[in-house]
Structures are given as C-alpha cells and as structure tokens.
Amino acid sequence: MAYRIFLQTFGCQMNEYDSELVRSLLKARGFAFTEDQEEADVILMNTCAIREHAHNRVFSHLAKLKTLKRQRNLVVGVLGCMAQNLKTELTETQPLVDVLVGPDGYRRLPDLLISAIEHQAKGLAVDLSEYETYEQILPDRAAGVNAWIAVMRGCDNFCTFCVVPYTRGRERSRNPEGIIEEAQELAGRGYKQITLLGQNVNSYQYGTWDFARLITAVADVPGIQRVRFTSPHPKDFPPALLDAVAGHPHICRQIHLPVQSGNNRVLAGMGRCYTRKEYVGLVDNIRRRADIALSTDIISGFCGETENEYMDTYGLVQEIEYHSAFIFKYSERKNTIAARKYPDDVPEPVKSQRVTRLVELQKTISVRKNMALLGETVHVLVEGNAKKSRDQWMGHTESNVTVVWEKNHTATQPGDFVSIQVTDATASTLYGTPVSPFPLKGVEKRNSLVSKCLGP
Ligand code: SAH
Ligand code: SF4
Ligand code: F3S
Numbered sequence: 001m002a003y004r005i006f007l008q009t010f011g012c013q014m015n016e017y018d019s020e021l022v023r024s025l026l027k028a029r030g031f032a033f034t035e036d037q038e039e040a041d042v043i044l045m046n047t048c049a050i051r052e053h054a055h056n057r058v059f060s061h062l063a064k065l066k067t068l069k070r071q072r073n074l075v076v077g078v079l080g081c082m083a084q085n086l087k088t089e090l091t092e093t094q095p096l097v098d099v100l101v102g103p104d105g106y107r108r109l110p111d112l113l114i115s116a117i118e119h120q121a122k123g124l125a126v127d128l129s130e131y132e133t134y135e136q137i138l139p140d141r142a143a144g145v146n147a148w149i150a151v152m153r154g155c156d157n158f159c160t161f162c163v164v165p166y167t168r169g170r171e172r173s174r175n176p177e178g179i180i181e182e183a184q185e186l187a188g189r190g191y192k193q194i195t196l197l198g199q200n201v202n203s204y205q206y207g208t209w210d211f212a213r214l215i216t217a218v219a220d221v222p223g224i225q226r227v228r229f230t231s232p233h234p235k236d237f238p239p240a241l242l243d244a245v246a247g248h249p250h251i252c253r254q255i256h257l258p259v260q261s262g263n264n265r266v267l268a269g270m271g272r273c274y275t276r277k278e279y280v281g282l283v284d285n286i287r288r289r290a291d292i293a294l295s296t297d298i299i300s301g302f303c304g305e306t307e308n309e310y311m312d313t314y315g316l317v318q319e320i321e322y323h324s325a326f327i328f329k330y331s332e333r334k335n336t337i338a339a340r341k342y343p344d345d346v347p348e349p350v351k352s353q354r355v356t357r358l359v360e361l362q363k364t365i366s367v368r369k370n371m372a373l374l375g376e377t378v379h380v381l382v383e384g385n386a387k388k389s390r391d392q393w394m395g396h397t398e399s400n401v402t403v404v405w406e407k408n409h410t411a412t413q414p415g416d417f418v419s420i421q422v423t424d425a426t427a428s429t430l431y432g433t434p435v436s437p438f439p440l441k442g443v444e445k446r447n448s449l450v451s452k453c454l455g456p
Contacts, residue, residue: 002032003117006040010057011048013230014168014197015080017148019046020139022079022106027140029110037068042075042113047082049163051331058082062094069096075116077101079109081167085334087126098122103153103168104129128154128169135178138185145383145415146193147186151179151214155199157233159260160271160337161299161330164199171199173206176214180221187223192381192415194218196229202236212240219250225417226381226398230256231297235273237282246290253290254323254400257283258297262316263309266302269342276316283320293323293399300358301330301351303342310354317361323369323399324428325362329355363427370401370425377435378403382416403430 005026009019022044023033034040043065048054058078065076077099078090084102091100098116101109105125112123133153141147155164156171183194196215198204204211211229219227227250232241234257245251261267264275274282286292298313317325329351332344346354380403386392392404393412405420412418412434420432 002030003041003113004032004034004039005042005044005113006034006037007044007046008061009046010054011046011050011081013148013195014150014199015046015048017139017150017197018080018103018106020141021134021137022046022109023140024137025106026110026113029114031110031113040074041117042077043068044077044079047078047080049081049085049167049333051328051333053331055082062096066096075099075113077109077113077116079103079106081163084126084128084167085163087124091122091124100124100126102126102128104132106134107132130170131172133172133174135175138182141186143189145191145381146195147191148195148197149179149182149186149218150174150197151201151211152198152204156203157200157273158271158337160269160341161302161333163333163336166335168199171203173204173209176206176209176217179214180217183218183221183224187221190223190415192224193226193228194224196227198229198231200231200233201229202232202238202241210238210240212238212244215241215251216244216248219244219248225250226252228252228254228400231258232256234259234279234282237286242286242289245292252398252400254293254295254398255286256295256297257286259313259316260297260299261302261305261309261313263305263312266305266309266313269304269338270299270302271337276312280316280319293401294320295324295400296320296322296326298325298327298358299330300327300354301346303330303338303344303346305330305346305354314358314361317358317365321365321369322362323401324366325358327355327358327362366427367425370427370430373422373430374425375422377419377421378430378432380418380420382412382414382418384414397430401430402428403432405432405434408434 007019009015047058068074075098076096078097079101083100090097099112108125115121116123152173154169154171158165201211204214259279260270260272262276332339378397380395380397382393382395384394386394386404391407393407394404396402403420419435421435422430422432424431
C-alpha cells in the first residue's frame with residue numbers, strides 16, 4: 001500500500017504554491033495524501049520563518065507530535081523556510097525530526113522519505129540553488145477558481161529586517177513558456193483568477209522578458225479573467241507594469257505595495273532604497289493613471305523607531321488611505337543585517353500599542369471606503385461558500401474586497417461573475433443582494449464604481 005502523507009502548510013502564498021509542488025513530486029513517486037493526521041505514515045510541515053510567531057507555531061506543533069511518535073511508527077519532516085534557516089538547531093534540538101528539506105530541495109524529498117520510512121535514516125536537503133525553479137513540475141492543485149503561479153524564486157534585496165534572502169536564496173526567474181503553459185492548463189480546468197507570485201516581481205527577467213510582458217501574456221490566456229500579482233518593490237516600479245495594470249481588461253486594478261515605514265531614517269535603516277517622497281510620488285503616479293486599489297505592509301517598532309518616526313508612518317497611512325494594510329510588530333530574525341547592526345530596542349509593549357493604533361486607523365479608513373459603496377453595484381467573482389455559512393456565497397471585487405451574499409439564486413456556481421448591490425459593509429466585508437443580469441457566466445465586467453472606494 002502507498003505510504004500516506006499528512007501535509008500542513010504555514011506561511012505565505014509562495015509556501016502554499018510550494019506545497020502543491022511537493023504534492024505533485026510525491027504523488028509521481030506513488031505516495032498518497034490523507035487529511036487525517038491519525039492515519040498518516042508521514043507528517044510534513046511546510047514552515048515559515050518570517051516572524052517569531054511563525055516559529056513558535058511550528059515548535060508547538062512539533063511538541064504535539066512527540067506523543068504521536070511515541071505511540072507508533074511515524075516519520076516527521078520539516079520543509080520550507082524554517083528548515084532552511086534553522087537546519088542545525090532543528091536537527092540537534094529536535095530528535096523527532098527525521099527529514100529536513102529547504103525550499104530548493106524538494107526534488108530529493110521522495111527518496112529521503114523512503115529512506116526514513118524503510119531504513120529509519122535521517123535526511124537533510126538544505127542546499128540553496130541558484131537555478132532551481134521546478135521547471136516541468138506541474139503543481140498538484142484541487143479544482144477551483146483561484147490559483148497561484150510562482151514566476152520567480154528567492155530574493156536579492158536583503159531588506160535588513162528580512163530572513164527571506166537567507167531562507168530562499170538568490171533570485172531566479174522561471175521560463176515564461178512554462179508559466180504560460182501553466183496558465184493555459186488552469187484555464188482549461190476552469191480556473192478564472194491567477195495570482196503571479198515572487199518576492200519582488202519587478203525583478204522578473206528571463207531573456208528579453210520582463211514582468212510587464214509576462215503578466216500581459218498570462219492575462220491574454222483565453223478563459224483567465226483576472227490576474228493579480230504580489231509583490232512589487234516600490235524602489236523599481238516600471239512604467240510598463242503600470243500601463244499593463246491600467247490598460248489590460250484582465251489585469252486587476254489593484255496593487256499590493258509594501259511601504260514598511262513612512263519615515264526616511266527608518267526606511268534607510270531597513271535598506272528599502274526609497275524615501276517617503278519617492279513612495280508618495282509613485283502612489284500619485286499610480287492614481288493619476290487609473291482607479292487602482294492599494295494595499296500595503298507595515299512594520300512597527302523597528303530598531304530605534306521613535307514615537308515621532310512612528311507618527312510619520314501613521315501620517316502616511318492617513319494621507320494615502322489604503323484599501324487594506326497588514327501591520328506587523330518588528331520581530332528580530334537571527335543573522336539578518338538588522339540583527340547584526342542594530343539593537344532591537346523598542347520595548348515590546350510600545351511595539352504592541354503602535355501596531356494596535358495603526359490597525360485601528362486602517363480599520364476606520366477601510367470602513368469608510370466600504371461604506372461609500374452602500375447602494376452601489378459591485379462585480380464579483382464567485383469563489384465558494386462564505387466562511388461563516390454554507391448558505392452564503394463569497395467572492396471578491398476587482399479591488400480585492402470580500403463580498404458575501406445569500407444563496408438565493410440556484411443557477412450560481414463558483415467561477416461565475418455576479419453583480420451585487422451593496423447593502424451593508426464592515427472594514428473587511430461587503431454584504432449585498434444579487435441584481436440582474438445574473439449571473440454573468442465566466443465574463444468579467446469592469447467595475448466602474450471602483451473609484452468610489454478609493455482615496456482622494
Ligand atoms: N517580498 C515581499 C515581502 C515578504 S514578507 C515584499 O517585499 O513585498 C511579508 C511582509 O512581512 C513584509 O512586507 C514585512 O512587512 C513583513 N516582515 C518581514 N520581515 C519581518 C520581520 N522581521 N518582522 C516583522 N515583519 C516582517
Ligand atoms: Fe524580504 Fe525585502 Fe526580499 Fe521582500 S524584498 S522578501 S521584504 S528582503
Ligand atoms: Fe514565505 Fe515565510 Fe518563507 S513568508 S517566503 S514562508 S519565511
């Protein structure tokens with residue numbers, strides 16, 4: 001009988017994508033997958049190392065597995081960024097880990113698991129590669145509406161706070177042919193939306209192909225209605241990419257543009273290579289071109305951040321009025337430039353209250369933008385059941401706002417586009433009722449009301 005694997009994924013969309021690659025590589029070698037940890041021969045954790053919290057989650061999961069492992073034969077594997085980052089720490093302090101494989105080692109995983117299961121051999125594949133892009137490996141995805149495609153791997157930016165350049169190694173871009181074929185395969189299986197992934201998609205380069213050309217080619221694939229991408233780096237946002245976002249009917253008018261801080265001294269300390277003025281200039285440029293929804297990432301409490309410097313970030317959020325923002329407490333990561341150069345000196349309670357104040361501010365902005373849509377009609381890709389109730393559908397607007405409505409129309413299917421009249425709104429969700437024509441089978445219609453939910 002095939003060995004059964006229980007695979008759990010932590011971390012970002014890139015890790016979700018990698019888990020799909022891992023499923024594909026293991027299925028090709030005869031492994032089976034189970035949703036039930038109790039009946040698994042192998043438990044794999046695909047891990048994240050971005051912040052302390054992510055680490056702690058993995059360690060607490062490992063602690064739980066100790067008991068399971070005492071009761072029966074069980075192989076435990078740690079994959080992903082934490083495996084790469086903590087290789088010696090994990091092998092020395094966690095004897096229960098049998099196999100440790102970093103993001104560039106997945107082709108070796110099937111052999112390592114077989115040795116671990118059949119010969120109780122420990123396995124390690126944590127070498128980073130300058131070339132591995134998993135060309136020719138088609139990720140194993142369940143049927144659906146949304147898919148991710150990694151277009152590049154690694155990161156060369158070395159923002160001083162960030163562990164990713166160490167866990168994922170040097171930047172490398174995938175052959176566009178393979179990416180477009182993957183998009184065609186997805187369209188053939190009924191997928192409607194693709195998100196192109198890279199730590200800094202603006203650095204995508206393959207021969208004469210840059211990211212603007214690539215995203216346009218993906219958006220031209222018949223059947224693919226919406227294309228998004230994450231993330232571009234503000235230091236080098238190419239005009240051709242803005243042209244594509246503003247002009248292509250299948251590229252969503254929505255950009256995730258991580259700012260991290262609104263203060264020049266902090267930005268310099270983070271090694272972000274842009275000033276506040278340059279960032280605001282880019283935002284102005286983007287908004288001058290079209291109604292493009294913006295979201296961001298912010299770190300609060302970075303080394304030496306004073307209250308005044310923090311207030312510069314607060315003021316920037318007030319000024320820009322993002323659609324949404326992910327706000328993180330600075331978490332020192334071993335061996336990063338910031339960990340080596342600067343003391344992590346903002347007290348924990350100060351970091352926490354700075355995050356809370358920004359979260360509250362962003363909430364009021366998001367509520368205001370969403371409330372401005374009351375009574376308007378938004379166009380939504382139907383993605384599946386709402387989280388809270390199977391009697392409701394859930395989807396997103398082009399600007400990536402979640403929409404929830406009652407399933408009172410039997411003809412609707414995931415993958416349809418529907419028009420929803422907004423009747424209620426919170427910071428994160430619009431609620432509404434379907435309006436005719438209904439539903440729009442597989443056809444995206446530009447939402448002329450997007451401007452309603454944008455800033456000044
Ligand atoms: N490559 C992506 C970011 C990936 S990490 C980009 O540059 O857009 C996602 C977010 O995690 C970052 O934007 C940053 O806000 C946050 N982050 C990264 N390292 C962190 C750290 N050490 N502490 C707190 N937040 C961090
Ligand atoms: Fe980390 Fe900066 Fe690279 Fe993003 S661009 S992954 S924040 S080093
Ligand atoms: Fe992603 Fe976490 Fe690695 S955010 S790139 S899984 S450190």
